[in-house]
Amino acid sequence: MSVRVERPTRASSEGVRKSMQANRGRDTKPELALRRAAHALGLRYRVSVRPLPAVRRTADLVFTRAKVAVFMDGCFWHGCPEHHTKSATNAEYWAEKVRKNRERDAETDHLLVESGWTVIRVWEHEDPSDAAKRIAHYVHSLRDKP
Numbered sequence: 104m105s106v107r108v109e110r111p112t113r114a115s116s117e118g119v120r121k122s123m124q125a126n127r128g129r130d131t132k133p134e135l136a137l138r139r140a141a142h143a144l145g146l147r148y149r150v151s152v153r154p155l156p157a158v159r160r161t162a163d164l165v166f167t168r169a170k171v172a173v174f175m176d177g178c179f180w181h182g183c184p185e186h187h188t189k190s191a192t193n194a195e196y197w198a199e200k201v202r203k204n205r206e207r208d209a210e211t212d213h214l215l216v217e218s219g220w221t222v223i224r225v226w227e228h229e230d231p232s233d234a235a236k237r238i239a240h241y242v243h244s245l246r247d248k249p
Contacts, residue, residue, distance in 0.1 A: 129151045129163070131175070134163055136231040137163075137225060138150070140231040140235035144235050144239045145239075146235070146238065146239055150163070154170075154220055160207075160211045164238070166246070169241070171220065171222075172222050172223070176208070176224055176225065178226060178227055180200075181201070182205050223237065223241060225238075
């Protein structure tokens with residue numbers, strides 16, 4: 104016999120729930136801008152790929168030969184030190200959500216580095232051209248290693 108456990112409602116209202124459901128998991132405006140800037144520099148990459156197939160974590164840009172995984176982090180969702188703001192409603196829930204996201208990000212970074220990957224995290228507010236240049240620097244230096 105299975106027991107059904109009721110989960111508490113996470114959204115503070117129906118409007119918030121619909122807004123959360125509308126958030127894109129990939130192809131966001133900042134991500135697309137970064138991809139365009141990286142492509143303009145001649146970089147070729149894979150999009151939304153698990154660098155470690157056994158680990159359920161998807162990087163936004165993956166350079167398989169150079170073993171570079173790039174993650175585009177949203178300021179709200181990942182607790183940007185410059186732009187993160189506390190939610191006016193359901194503040195405790197959102198603070199915990201961001202804390203868990205940051206914890207998972209650190210674990211992801213650790214797992215990838217342990218497996219020989221270079222991890223680059225880009226905040227959504229960063230200039231895409233500057234971020235792409237930073238990525239290109241790592242990709243070229245790692246790709247050219249013997």
